[in-house]
Amino acid sequence: MRLVPFALIALAWFAPAAAERPSIAIDIASAERLLEIACSGDAIDEAEFASSSLLRTQLAHHREFGPQFTLENYLAGLRSIARCEAPDPDPFRFSALVERREDMVEAIAYLAQRHEEIGERVAEILEPYMPADLVFDGQAVLAGASFSCGGFSRDGVFFVDIPCLAANIGEEYEAVVLLIAHETYHAIQHRFAMQPMAEFEEVGTLEQALDHMFAGLALEGSAAHIADMRQLSGEGRYTRFARDLARRNFRHLRYNFRLFDYMTEALVRDPEGVAERFPGIYGLAFDGAFGELGYYTGAQMAAEIEHSAAPAAIPCLLALPPENYVLAYAAALGDGDNLDASPAFEGATLDAARWLAARRPETADFGACLALG
Secondary structure, X not given: OOOOHHHHHHHHHOOHHHEOOOEEEEEOHHHHHHHHHOOOOOOOOHHHHHOOHHHHHHHHHHHHHOOOOOHHHXXXXXXXXXXXXXXXXXXXXXXXXHHOHHHHHHHHHHHHHOHHXXXXXXXXXXXXXXXEOOOOEEEEXXXXXXXXXXXXXXXXXXXXXXXXXXXXXXXXXXHHHHHHHHHHHHHHHHHHOOOOOOOHHHOOOHHHHHHHHHHHHHHHHHHHHHOOHHHOOOOOHHHHHHHHHHHHHHHOHHHHHHHHHHHHHHHHHOHHHHHHHHHHHHHHHHOHHHOOHHHHHHHHHHHHHHHHOOOOHHHHHHOOOOHHHHHHXXXXXXXXXXXXXXXXOOHHHHHHHHHHHHHOOOOOOHHHHHOOO
8 A cells, every 4th residue: 555645754753652741731810810800899801801812712612602702791791790790691601600609619719729630630641642742732721601511622722611510510520631631632633633625614525525524533533532431430410411421322332333324325325415415414423412423433433443553543543534544443343353342334434435535646554553553
């Protein structure tokens, strides 16, 4: 099989002995500032928040979910909590800083006291899956006002949603560590991994649709594998949700693999209708409303690949076009030493991966990644 530049790079870049430990800083200042404002009676310095790059990042993420997430509404919320009043309306969930103040104070203090430990634990989790010689300095922000549950990522920064976690923060601690690890790995992926050939909204060909489906398996699956929620022991609200979701998907792996085959087949059988059908099919595989089966399908693939090779095989494969993740999984299953839970894809997904690989202008050598073990 002919090696091309990105495959040659993989052989040098992903040697496990040279992996660099990432650095992850936990920003506690933003949450502590909101606590300081709440029930203080102080006037709000608009310029302080208008100039905040972290707030601009948060607002950019939230605006994707509605026009109410503006700087003006954020400032209005700050003025309300300064008067010790819950905002109404309250799109940012500032009310937790007033109505559940004791919980918020305890949660922010709990995480602030452990912010260095959290950064170290996240770095320890991620280190085996880092490309060699890639230096990464990441950031996670404790968000004292946010409408999401768990957290969200934007522009390489992960925001931990404190209002959702505050009621029982000690029981959420392990989940917070894994959440940060999962989302930080996505930020790391953006530094080295092969990204889809087209923006999601612009997918209009079968090649682009399959590329996105396989990229979802690789990018989301590897992050879910690295931050495996199944063994969480806490009993917090988010912890229970994340653990139950992961365990349910892993119990249904054979069905999930088969469903992914059916989704692939649905795209392949109607290439003329891809532009219209792709968003719905992709959503069935990866959206939270449908259980994110693609995350856990991809996670099992990562586990099998690592079992057959080494952790370094994961970033090596992510640097290749994503159909190689599928082909490498099939090769790992063929080595005769497999995890009990690893199902095989049926014809549709493997055939589509081979078809997409053949249409690339150059051939990638996924076998070089499997040989890193």
